[in-house]
Amino acid sequence: MKIFAIALLTLSLMLASPLSVPAEEKLQIITMNFPAFDFARQVAGERAEVTLLLPPGVDAHSFEPSPRDVIAMQEADLLIYNGGIGENWISGMLKSMGTDAPAAIAMMDQVDTVQEELVEGMEDVPHAHSHGDEDDHDDHDDHEHEEHGDHDDHDHDEHEEHGDHDDHDHDEHEEHGDHDHDHEERELDEHVWTTPNNAIKISRAILAKLSELDPAGRDSYQANFDRFEQELKALDQDFRALFAAAKRNTIVLGDRFPMRYFTNEYKLDYYAAFPGCAAETEPSARTIAFLMDTIRKEEIPVVFHIEFSNQKAANAIAAETGAKTLLLHSAHNVSSQEMADGITYLSIMRQNLNTLKEALY
Structure with a gap:
């Protein structure tokens, strides 16, 4: 290597x-x-x-x-x-x-x-790891x-x-029977x-x-x-208060999904184009159509993209459904301008708090 x-x-x-x-x-x-x-x-x-x-x-x-x-x-x-x-x-x-x-x-x-x-x-x-076989x-x-x-x-x-969390997962499977959670052994989520x-x-x-x-x-x-x-701890309590009062419980990402620990912690349902460590690629027409149908059926007002994304999928979904595109920042890295502005993990997550409120209320 x-x-x-x-x-x-x-x-x-x-x-x-x-x-x-x-x-x-x-x-x-x-x-x-x-x-x-x-x-x-x-x-x-x-x-x-x-x-x-x-x-x-x-x-x-x-x-x-x-x-x-x-x-x-x-x-x-x-x-x-x-x-x-x-x-x-x-x-x-x-x-x-x-x-x-x-x-x-x-x-x-x-x-x-x-x-x-x-x-x-x-x-x-395939996953996006580029550090050799x-x-x-x-x-x-x-x-x-x-x-x-x-x-x-x-x-x-x-x-x-x-x-x-497990009960929530099973409830989610019953409520959304079409969720196909892959039971094959997969890589550990790194986020x-x-x-x-x-x-x-x-x-x-x-x-x-x-x-x-x-x-x-x-x-x-x-x-x-x-x-x-x-x-x-204060941030955690603010997230819990937000989700307890929310009118909906599902988020949609027209992008990779690096937030599994987050959705597990706060018992949120989600749909996304790719797993968190997927290689950058264009989603299929089938995936785009599925996410569009989900947004329409569940009247979801926001489709998220993640940091440094080309946003193509999210923009395409938004154009067809009328949903708004917003950033859900996983905090894995930041831009030069964000670094110069003094961004922190806490400020990123509080930004997410505000955008999630727009998506769930």
């Missing part, structure tokens, strides 16, 4: 020419997507320098880090990555570094994961099974702990950060790791986390 080969090459260069870091410098945190970046800076505050490797405006599914990026990852005090199949190479890199590897957090390890879901009308297309790195797969081996248990635990409660879990893991790396800053990190946790 090209990226893994680069990682090994840069590792050998580092070992040949070790770099010393002055003790007084801030912790260096490297993050692989916007949620990781924002959670880290919220908890770390002024005691760390947090870097987002994913360039603004770039879809994470198509991002390939440069050799310089890989060196930055290897030299970091803390590396925060998502942990899905598209990042197997990171697990392999860390494993190959042994005791020289930076401290690392895989966000998917911090929460209960679910598989991607194929619902009625949705295109079943899985066959090229069996060792990465083995590492991932070790690192993420509790995901299967999580799925079972989730069924036990969150039985109301774990899309609920405030998962954001809290991930941020708590960051708190623990920073406190371990920088004991002198423990009180500062704890205070930052406490503030952020309260803001996330």
Whole structure:
């Protein structure tokens, strides 16, 4: 695999020419997507320098880090990555570094994961992971099974702990008998950060790791986390109040669907053109027609698109149905302008709160 080969090459260069870091410098945190970046800076505050490797405006599914990026990852005090199949190479890199590897957090390890879901009308297309064939790195797969081996248990635990979600799913199947939820084993849905409660879990893991790396800053990190946790809990309560008072319970995306954790958490029904990690492609006429019929039948006023989408499908659906197109932002990355404007995970989700109100009321 090209990226893994680069990682090994840069590792050998580092070992040949070790770099010393002055003790007084801030912790260096490297993050692989916007949620990781924002959670880290919220908890770390002024005691760390947090870097987002994913360039603004770039879809994470198509991002390939440069050799310089890989060196930055290897030299970091803390590396925060998502942990899905598209990042197997990171697990392999860390494993190959042994005791020289930076401290690392895989966000998917911090929460209960679910598989991607194929619902009625949705295109079943290849995934957009662009980091090489899985066959090229069996060792990465083995590492991932070790690192993420509790995901299967999580799925079972989730069924036990969150039985109301399962009940909701069964009710949805009875009420919408045409929902065809694919029971074949599918990839784990990687968009774990899309609920405030998962954001809290991930941020708590960051708190623990920073406190371990920088004991002198423990009180500062704890205070930052406490503030952020309260803001996330308030956001969660606002979402719950919104959905409790809503006149409808179904959203439609003429796009990929990266919000499964969100809809599971708040018991929303959804229809979409593609699963969350699908490769960019044009939906079929059948899918477009199905989504149009759903909007008409259920009198849904909004068809959503996600960030960095070409919006073609959503615009086509809107043109034929009279629905309004709005952005439902998964927060996986932001534009240069949004970054310059100081956007945060909280501000993105509060923007979603407002647009969902328009769709459901």
